[in-house]
Each structure stands twice: as structure tokens, then as C-alpha cells.
Amino acid sequence: MSERPASPALNHFPCSFHIASAALACVVLAAPSLFAQQMPTVSASHAPASAPRAPEKPLPGLDLSSMDLTADPCVDMYKYSCGNFNANHPIPADQPDVDPFTVLYNVNTQSLNAILTKAAVPSPKRTPDEQKIGDYFSACSNSKAIDDAGLKPIQPLLDEINALTTNRAQLATLIGKLQRNGVEVFFGYGEQQDLKDATKQIATIQQGGLGMPEKDYYLRTGDKDVKFRADYVAHIAKMLTLAGSTPAQAQKDAQNIMAFETALAKASLGVVDMRDPEKTYHLQPIATFMALTGPSFIDFEDAIHSPHVTEINNSTPDYWPELTKQINAADTTTLQAYLRYHLLSTVARNLPTPFDEENFNFYGRILRGQPEQQPRWKRCSNYVNGALGEAIGKVYVDQYFAGDSKAKMLEMVQDIESAMGRDIDQIDWMSAPTKLRAKEKLSTVANKIGYPDKWRDYSKLIVARNDAAGNELRANAFENDRQLNKIGKPVDRSEWDMTPPTVNAYYDDSMNDINFPAGILQPPFYDRTKDDAVNYGHIGAVIGHELTHGFDDEGRKFNAKGNLDDWWTPEDLKNFTTRADCLADEYSSFTAVEEKNPADNVHINGRLTLGENTADNGGLLLAFMAYLQRAKDDHIDLAAKRDGFTAPQRFYIAFAQNWCQNARPESVRSQVLQDPHSPDRFRVNGVVVNQPGFAPAFGCKQGAPMAPVKSCRIW
Numbered sequence: 001m002s003e004r005p006a007s008p009a010l011n012h013f014p015c016s017f018h019i020a021s022a023a024l025a026c027v028v029l030a031a032p033s034l035f036a037q038q039m040p041t042v043s044a045s046h047a048p049a050s051a052p053r054a055p056e057k058p059l060p061g062l063d064l065s066s067m068d069l070t071a072d073p074c075v076d077m078y079k080y081s082c083g084n085f086n087a088n089h090p091i092p093a094d095q096p097d098v099d100p101f102t103v104l105y106n107v108n109t110q111s112l113n114a115i116l117t118k119a120a121v122p123s124p125k126r127t128p129d130e131q132k133i134g135d136y137f138s139a140c141s142n143s144k145a146i147d148d149a150g151l152k153p154i155q156p157l158l159d160e161i162n163a164l165t166t167n168r169a170q171l172a173t174l175i176g177k178l179q180r181n182g183v184e185v186f187f188g189y190g191e192q193q194d195l196k197d198a199t200k201q202i203a204t205i206q207q208g209g210l211g212m213p214e215k216d217y218y219l220r221t222g223d224k225d226v227k228f229r230a231d232y233v234a235h236i237a238k239m240l241t242l243a244g245s246t247p248a249q250a251q252k253d254a255q256n257i258m259a260f261e262t263a264l265a266k267a268s269l270g271v272v273d274m275r276d277p278e279k280t281y282h283l284q285p286i287a288t289f290m291a292l293t294g295p296s297f298i299d300f301e302d303a304i305h306s307p308h309v310t311e312i313n314n315s316t317p318d319y320w321p322e323l324t325k326q327i328n329a330a331d332t333t334t335l336q337a338y339l340r341y342h343l344l345s346t347v348a349r350n351l352p353t354p355f356d357e358e359n360f361n362f363y364g365r366i367l368r369g370q371p372e373q374q375p376r377w378k379r380c381s382n383y384v385n386g387a388l389g390e391a392i393g394k395v396y397v398d399q400y401f402a403g404d405s406k407a408k409m410l411e412m413v414q415d416i417e418s419a420m421g422r423d424i425d426q427i428d429w430m431s432a433p434t435k436l437r438a439k440e441k442l443s444t445v446a447n448k449i450g451y452p453d454k455w456r457d458y459s460k461l462i463v464a465r466n467d468a469a470g471n472e473l474r475a476n477a478f479e480n481d482r483q484l485n486k487i488g489k490p491v492d493r494s495e496w497d498m499t500p501p502t503v504n505a506y507y508d509d510s511m512n513d514i515n516f517p518a519g520i521l522q523p524p525f526y527d528r529t530k531d532d533a534v535n536y537g538h539i540g541a542v543i544g545h546e547l548t549h550g551f552d553d554e555g556r557k558f559n560a561k562g563n564l565d566d567w568w569t570p571e572d573l574k575n576f577t578t579r580a581d582c583l584a585d586e587y588s589s590f591t592a593v594e595e596k597n598p599a600d601n602v603h604i605n606g607r608l609t610l611g612e613n614t615a616d617n618g619g620l621l622l623a624f625m626a627y628l629q630r631a632k633d634d635h636i637d638l639a640a641k642r643d644g645f646t647a648p649q650r651f652y653i654a655f656a657q658n659w660c661q662n663a664r665p666e667s668v669r670s671q672v673l674q675d676p677h678s679p680d681r682f683r684v685n686g687v688v689v690n691q692p693g694f695a696p697a698f699g700c701k702q703g704a705p706m707a708p709v710k711s712c713r714i715w
Helices: 077-082 100-119 128-141 143-149 152-165 168-180 223-242 247-266 286-293 296-304 319-329 332-346 353-368 376-387 389-400 403-426 432-443 468-484 532-549 570-588 610-633 647-657 665-674 682-688 694-698
Strands: 024-026 187-194 197-207 283-285 311-314 446-450 506-508 513-517 591-593
Touching: 077 647, 077 682, 100 128, 100 376, 100 389, 128 376, 128 389, 128 468, 143 353, 143 468, 152 168, 152 332, 152 468, 168 296, 168 332, 168 468, 187 468, 197 319, 223 247, 223 332, 223 353, 247 319, 247 332, 283 286, 286 296, 286 311, 286 319, 353 665, 376 389, 376 468, 403 432, 403 446, 403 532, 403 610, 506 532, 513 532, 532 610, 532 647, 570 610, 570 682, 591 665, 610 647, 610 682, 647 682, 647 694
Parallel strands: 197 311, 446 513
Antiparallel strands: 024 506, 187 197, 283 311, 506 513
């Protein structure tokens, strides 16, 4: 999955535009749940909002000002590389944290805003795509029109929810309509490549419908979680009251919604199990699935604009009996309140200011500790990127992407893939037959850099200049229809699951490809003014990370064709598991958040983060191997110093500075409880302790904290 919790300061769409893609592994952002609530937005001025005059600049490839040279890298590499980062980079009030990714995000957002401010000016010279991105941005920025419209943009859906009182038989149709418009209720439905036949695109369905981030928010017993649940009930009641319910009725409905969602949470798989493709792949004839749901599933298919499928991946089969039980047991008033709340929450950012601010209060301020929302110009710029990502991405690439970066990236990717080939040859725990299969998979990895070869067609998406909520719903429906239309069609291997401006990267198991959008190919991750030591430490480690995902605890289960396939010998699998257990235990020993009440302490879940930790550790090793070979080929003197550091030292400092971070405790807590990535400081110290090249680079004696006698290594 991705690198850190979903933040309003970052693009939220990485990892999966379509539901349950085999296993998209991303390097930067946290993957929200496949059906996560959209983050809220506050209204601002009615004119298109533009960026401040003083632009933010990306961090340099080697940030000497962030280092603490009084620290010993052999004792604490994170402090040595990032010890002054917090003092130099206080957390803005509108962000949950600040780090190199959020800094570059802010730079990219300014670039998007410049494009959109120009496109928002009505002109007959605008192209159809410019009209769409400009009008979408203009409508989003027009807070007065949003406030004046009230609930009118969603009134047809509210009316259908109200009509359940007299016609509950229409529930399946209503669920389909809401989901088509991006409102995730009860469960999630979409398309995916068949995990055991990557040439097929099939329907998939799974658990969902929760308003809090994941199931254990409903079940944990610590003081913090008890308060989160009370705050959630109060938040639901406030949203329903704003929509016209009496306070007493809203409070009653909120408590019933909490009870309903708690029952669904108890029947749901946890975040660790949801990472396991063998636990979430249950392909069955549609008749078998409809034995659980009844014939109304056909009404749902029609309403969500899905073809009538003959088979489906019932991703979480144990969920459906409980869902059916709870729907049948719930009174109609509770179901209506549940649907109404989720509709309001989904589009709150484009509803009148009180809805938007209340939604932020819970999801941003309470859960993430973020004091203020981002200014409207930032949010609207990125909402366009989410809705029309390749339309604005095409302009972004033309204006802001340095073309020679693509060639250099490809060279680095090939260097690191060659390093992995050598690494596979050298490891002593894998047999020759399994090595052969591993190298076969490595040889078929496809590399996508910068932007897609074929741009998406948005001609059928209607964008109105004064209808922000309507634009959002239509964009959701457009994307829903585009994804579901893939079912039964040939796989398009040229497609991207991230927009070009995204500061992120990912690996897709079913596609067996690695993807690096143009947005991340900038300083500090790729700095054209720095030498290879710095760039291989920064973006090289990212490349190695994504490549290693093809061979982590999830990726290793897929073969060269992208199919879920047991290609390991029993002995090799045993050896892999032993090494993976070492890494899981290492990270599980880390305490991420310490509270006054020890029961509220948050420890890293080494099983949840195993794939990302494997990718961090293996990726850095591969990047270093690749750099050493590149330096040899280019006759680089590794001992020669720049900025006071040798080439290997610059490599490891650059890597560590990928993860310099100043974060609010609430944000770290939210990350650790649901995100498959470890908090940033552990992505430094938890990795360098396992790197054979680190101790020699800094002259660390064996037994030092960063050079332990025993270490963990898979790849």
C-alpha cells in the first residue's frame, strides 16, 4: 500500500482508483480504505482562489540545514540526518504533518493552481479539457454559490432516501445509485483483475460502510478510542441536525447508526487480513453469491451501471450474513439516517459551510489533530486533479516536467533491476528453481515513468460552472462507469492508477509494473543539480522500494504474469517466512506514540507494516548496490567528499532525509492504527540497522545501536 496516512495535504487517490486492485503498493501516501470517506473542505471566496504570491520551493536533494551534526549516526541516524528538521519546518496549521512529500505537494499544488486560474477564465479559445478543468475549479471556488444552493444539489438523492419509508423494496436500487455517485454505503463494489488470471477483469465486492477509518476504531477499549466513538456519535448528530432533523431525533439516530456500524465492524476482516490476497480472493458464480443477497442484486447492478456479471470475487464472504441480518433487523428510520449521513459526509466539502466545517472538525481536527483546514485554493486545485487528473495532468506535464528526467529515471530503474538480478543470484537461502522463477518475474516488470502514453477521454463528463456538488457527483459517476465498463473487457496495460502530478509511486501485482508519476520526479527525490550518490539515495531507494514490493509478503504470491500462484518450494517459503518474521518482530518492538495512560500507547503492528518494511529494507539495499555499480562504471571516487561527506555517506543521508518529518501525535496515531507504513523515523533507523553497507560508510563499530550484531534481511 502506501507510505503514510491519507492527509488533506496530499493527493488521496493513489493506490486504487478502482476497487480491490490486486495489491497496489505505493511509496508515499497512505492508502485510505478502498471506500474511505472523502476529506472535507471549507468554503472561501466566490472567485477562483489563487495561490499566495510567495511560492513554496522544494527541499534540496541534500538538506544540510536539517542535519544535527552533534548526533552520532551510529547511534541515531534519523537524528543525525533530520535532527534540525522540526525546528526549520514547523507544522502549518492546515496540515497534520510536514515532510519532503508535503513540501513538494505544496509546490505541485501551486503549479496546478496556476494552470487552473488561467483555465477558469471563460474564453472561446479554451479546449474542451480546459473548459472542464477551469469550470470545475471555478465552481469549487464559488463558496457563495455553494452556500446559496443549500442541499438542492443532493435533494433528489435525499428524496429517494425519504421514500424508503413507504417502499423499502427499493433499497438495493438506492444503494446502487448512491454508490455510483461515490457514496459508499453497506459494502463496496467494483472491478479488478482476476487475481488468478490477470488477463480477465471481473466484478468484486467486499465489506465496507463504516464511517470511522477501520473496524478497530469501533472495538478498542482505550480511553482515546472511547472518546473517538463519543465524538463520532456527536458528529453524526450534528450533521443530521444541520440537514433538518430535530436535535433529539438526530441524537437517537446517531446512536443507532453507531450500533449498526459496530455490528458491521465486528463482522469485518481486520487491516492485516485485508492485506492478504489469499484471504480476499473467493471467485464464485453469481448465483452462489445471490443466494446470500437475493434477486435484488440485479436491481443494484442496474442502478450502479454494472453489467450483469456471471461471476464475482466475494472478497469477504463472512461479512454478508451479518450485513443481511443487520439490515433486516434495523428499523427503516435508522437505515434512512445511515444513508442520509453518509451522503452528507461524502459531499460535505461542496455543501454549505456548516456541513463542511463540521465534517472537518471530526475527520481532520479530532481524528488527525489538524487545527485548520487548508485554504480553498489548495483543496480545489487538488479536487480537480482527483476528478480530471489526466486532463490537468497533460498540461502539467507540458509545463512543469523536465523531459530529460524520464531518461535518467529509466537508467536508474534499469540499474536497480540489474542489482536485484545480482541479489537474487547471491542470496543463500533460495533454491535454484525458485531463483529461476524470481528472475523470470523480474524480467517481465514493466516500467512506467512520468505520464501515460494515451490520455483519458473526459468528453462524456458534464461540468457546470456553478454546480460544485453536482460536478463532484457526476465526476464520481463518470469514474464509476469507466471502471465498471472494464468488466469482461481486455486489460489495458497502459493505464495508470495515479495522476501525473501525484507525489507518489506504486507497484501493481496483477500488472507486474512499477509506476513513477512526474510529480515525484523533482527535488528532493530527484535533483538534477546533485550527484548520483544523492539521487540514488533518494529516488533510487523509492525505485528499489517499488521493485521489492513484487517480492514482499504479498507480492511474492504473484507470478510473472500477475497471477496469484504458489511458485515457491516448501523449503524456500519456510526460509522466506523465517526472515519475514524477523522483520515483523523488529518493527513490532517500536512504540510510535506514548501516552500518560499506557493502555493508550500505540505500537507499530509489524504484521500490518511487513510489506512496506520489506520494501524499505530491500529497496535501499538494491539502490546501494546499483549506485556502487554505477560509480564503478563511471569511475567515481567513492572516498572523495562533497559537502563534507563521502559518496556512501551522502547516499545514506539522502535516503534518511526522504523521511524527515514533523508530525502531530494524533496523525501518527491514526497512521499506525490503519496504515501499512511505519512512521517516518522508524523508516530510517529501522532500515539502516539491516544494511550491510551502512556501518562501513560511517565507521560504526559492531554492537552500536545502528550496527547491531544481529539484523534482519529478506532481500
